[in-house]
Amino acid sequence: MRNFGLIANYxxxxxxxxxxxxxxxxxxxxxxxxxxxxxxxxYFENDRVSARVSLSDRDEFQRNATSRAGNDLDFTxxxxxMDFSAAYTFSERLKFTLEAINLTDEYRTDLMDSVAGRLENxxxxxxxxxxxxxxxx
Numbered sequence: 185m186r187n188f189g190l191i192a193n194y195x196x197x198x199x200x201x202x203x204x205x206x207x208x209x210x211x212x213x214x215x216x217x218x219x220x221x222x223x224x225x226x227y228f229e230n231d232r233v234s235a236r237v238s239l240s241d242r243d244e245f246q247r248n249a250t251s252r253a254g255n256d257l258d259f260t261x262x263x264x265x266m267d268f269s270a271a272y273t274f275s276e277r278l279k280f281t282l283e284a285i286n287l288t289d290e291y292r293t294d295l296m297d298s299v300a301g302r303l304e305n306x307x308x309x310x311x312x313x314x315x316x317x318x319x320x321x
Contacts, residue, residue: 191225203249210249212257218243235270247294255297258304263290281316 199217204210213219225238241264248258266287272280286309294305 187230189227194222212249218245238267261293279318283314285312
């Protein structure tokens with residue numbers, strides 16, 4: 185399987201932080217930290233062509249340990265994203281590129297209150313495509 189490769193990682197983290205006081209502790213996870221996450225990238229490369237497909241997955245994560253308006257916390261739902269990129273080197277001076285971001289058409293959903301799960305922010309960027317040409321002289 186010459187010219188093919190795989191890059192992978194997996195992370196599992198447990199954290200406890202006191203966002204309150206010693207007398208009235210509020211024990212939560214560290215802000216912005218997912219308990220589990222992984223990334224996979226499959227690639228092919230030679231002198232003329234390179235292509236990559238990447239997949240990333242992240243558990244939900246807490247954004248604020250103490251929310252506003254009486255909610256217990258703010259958090260973002262889990263997400264799985266897939267991206268693709270490719271390049272073709274036509275000559276020493278000319279190269280063409282293609283990128284496709286968010287092939288899974290993933291939405292970002294931010295919620296307030298771990299019990300009620302009230303919607304705070306809902307973003308949908310859709311799949312994005314980029315074509316490029318690089319010329320050097």
